[in-house]
Amino acid sequence: MEPVEVTYLTDERGDGPAVLVEGLPGIGQVGKVxxxxxLQEIPAEKVAEIHSVFFPPQVVIGDDGACRLVNNEVWRYRSPSRTYLFLTGDCQSISSEGHYALADRYLDCAERFGVTRVFTLGGYGVGHLVDEPRVLCAVTHPHLRPMVEMAGGLFATEEPGGGIVGAAGLILGLGLRRGMEGIYLMGETSGYLVDPKSANALLRVFARLTDLEIEADRLQSRADDMDNALEQVREFERSRQNDELPYFF
Known part of the structure; x- marks a missing residue:
């Protein structure tokens, strides 16, 4: 097996302008969500599968009990005005070298289909629950900033302090070397659970930057369910603390 294997499911190529949208697993699973x-809302077609020795050494088991190697996938959707490629899947690299190798191959795939602009989506872990998640942003070219701000994205120079790591950062950086524009959107999240509320906030900003008409009601419903579940946890914690209060006679 080669370090990174890309299997194309179509012989078609693109001549642009196309857009790549990356949403691989990460903090709070925000981008992936x-x-x-x-992909549940649009008639996209799978155009590529990626397998790699840099992925975790495991298989995943489907609902039918059958197992398969972990992999990532690229899906294509043609809107009235442009072509979109969506990168999603099971995992990211388990090594720094793998992150670079995989990002390079993701961009090879993007060039094959005529991509000129890249969106990478992710979460910004703050270590605590967030009632109203902000969507923090970064761009590869200054002229993109006003457009992102008009869509509701925020630019905070002190955040994220450690930069953008993993596929989301490298696709931007390596894409810039290939002449691609890049926009990173990150939803604030606790970082220790799947966060549909943060994903919903990010989706609203992303939708304003594209011509995709996506209904966010299902995400809002999941966010409401999470709020209810967390409130029950808080109530349990409060009751337990009250039960543990000392009594003096």
Whole structure:
């Protein structure tokens, strides 16, 4: 097996302008939740599968009991005005070298289909629950900033302090070397659970930057369910603390 294997499911190529949207697993699964929801809403077709020795050494088991190697996938959707490629899947690399190798191959695939602009979507872990998640942003070219701000994205120079790591950062950086424009959207999230509320906030900003008409009601419903579940946990914690209060006679 080669370090990175890309299997194309179509011989078609693109001549642009196309857009790549990355939503691989990450902090709070924010980007993955957004891309997976979009793919449920549009008639996209799978155009590529990626397998790699840099992925975790495991298989996943489907509902039918059958197992398969972990992999990532690229899906294509043609809107009235442009072509979109969506990168999603099971995992990211388990090594720094793998992150670079995989990002390079993701961009090879993007060039094959005529991509000129890249969106990478992710979460910004703050270590605590967030009632109203902000969507923090970064761009590869200054002229993109006003458009992102008009869509509701925020630019905070002190955040994220450690930069953008993993596929989301490298696709931007390596894409810039290939002449691609890049926009990163990250929803604030606790970082320790799947966060549909953060994903919903990110989706609203992303939708304003594209011509995709995506219904976010299902994400809002999941966010409401999460709020209810967390409130029950808080209530349990409060009651337990009250039960543990000392009594003096």
């Amino acid at each position: 957004v891309v997976d929801l979009i």
